Amino acid sequence: MIGTRLPAVDLPVADHATIAAYLAASGDDNPLHRLPDLAQAAGYSDILVPGMLIMGQMAEALQAWPTCAAIDWILCRFVDPVVVGTALRCEGRILAADPSGGVVVRLTAGVGRRYSVVCEAVIHLA
């Protein structure tokens, strides 16, 4: 089981409408996710995708994996900002057994080898 790879998942692309819906649903009002002028002034080409939106999509992908029965915890680091409209692929691999009886999984989301979100999770296998 150690080393088993999760099937790669193309996450839903977060366009302006997706981000607006997420901000409304989550209450996040960070202007970097809303104001293109501010984002551009900060050096980005457009507004940024909320990291929690990507984390949420990654958690959904993990929960949808038939091998995953339950997620004990997940820790994500938002290492590289993602501009609206970027297509991200989520990949994962079982790294080790966990003392809880579950396994440690590493998840990444990014473009090619450039990762934007890197996560570690402990899950229990189905």
Added chain:
Amino acid sequence: MTTAQAEIGARPVGVFPVSVDAQAVVAFAAALGRTDPSDTKAPVPLTFPLRWFSDPAIRAALVAASLPDAAGTQAMLPVHIEQRIALTEPLRIGAAYRLTTSVIGPDARNILRVTATLSDDRGNPVGSLASGFLLVSTDAGQPPATRHR
């Protein structure tokens, strides 16, 4: 960051009642791209609890505890750099919980950590949250344009 590490130097913020509202869950699940967000048998999205931090009362308390200088509040922008979510049982739609929150920092690197424990209406622990934010000065106008670390 372990929970023990996160609790060192933590300043309590408060205990807040929160709930898992069915309509809010549907909207949240839809925003994540779930194909059938109204499926009541599907689990509540794992990241749903972060929504509670947008509650005006909770947010105001967190801001007051984190950035007591009002002028500073206007000048700082939190950039989310890390998030941990642990649940010992799935959240139940319609259920009421208590969110006990603390803040740590900001430290010398301008990193603010927000921690929270979640308990059910009988006080039994249900989970925990730990967030890391890089506070960026908007006066400088230059949030990190590339990698955060």
